[in-house]
Amino acid sequence: MSLGLRVTVRSLLFLVLGAGIIFLPAGSWQFWQGWAFLAAMFLPIVFLFAYFLRHDRALLERRLREDEPVKEQKRWRRLFAPLFVAALLLPGFDHRLGWSRKLVGEVPAWLTVISLALVVGGLFLSGGC
Numbered sequence: 001m002s003l004g005l006r007v008t009v010r011s012l013l014f015l016v017l018g019a020g021i022i023f024l025p026a027g028s029w030q031f032w033q034g035w036a037f038l039a040a041m042f043l044p045i046v047f048l049f050a051y052f053l054r055h056d057r058a059l060l061e062r063r064l065r066e067d068e069p070v071k072e073q074k075r076w077r078r079l080f081a082p083l084f085v086a087a088l089l090l091p092g093f094d095h096r097l098g099w100s101r102k103l104v105g106e107v108p109a110w111l112t113v114i115s116l117a118l119v120v121g122g123l124f125l126s127g128g129c
Contacts, residue, residue, distance in 0.1 A: 003057060006064060007049045015042055021085060025092030033112055034092065040116040044123040 001009075018041060022034040052060040068074045094100050100107060 003060065003064075004053060007053055007060065010064065011042075011046055011049060014045065018042065018088070021088045022092050025089050026095040027092075028095070031092070031095050034095065036112065036116055037091070037119070040119045041123070044120050048124070 015038070018038055022038055023029060023031065026034055049060065052063075068077060
């Protein structure tokens with residue numbers, strides 16, 4: 001399979017899995033913060049994939065490999081993968097069950113937008129994937 005096709009398949013898989021992880025716990029598609037977060041995560045990654053596909057294919061090849069050669073990195077991945085998924089599940093459950101609204105009231109939209117800008121900035125600083 002060509003590198004471009006692998007990038008496309010990986011991106012679409014990320015989008016579908018991300019939507020499931022965000023919206024299934026929310027129990028609704030009417031969750032604008034979920035849509036905004038999905039866009040904030042997905043669009044920079046697609047941009048970075050496209051950039052590296054054009055400018056540094058070898059780097060992209062290395063980043064798409066599933067096998068991690070460094071044992072310490074494997075350990076970190078195993079440790080943080082469940083935490084990452086839990087962090088993505090939590091906002092959906094909060095939307096459905098209203099935990100934060102009960103504790104502090106409605107979160108202001110401007111705070112959500114600033115938070116999403118920080119997510120996008122962090123993705124670009126880390127290389128995105």
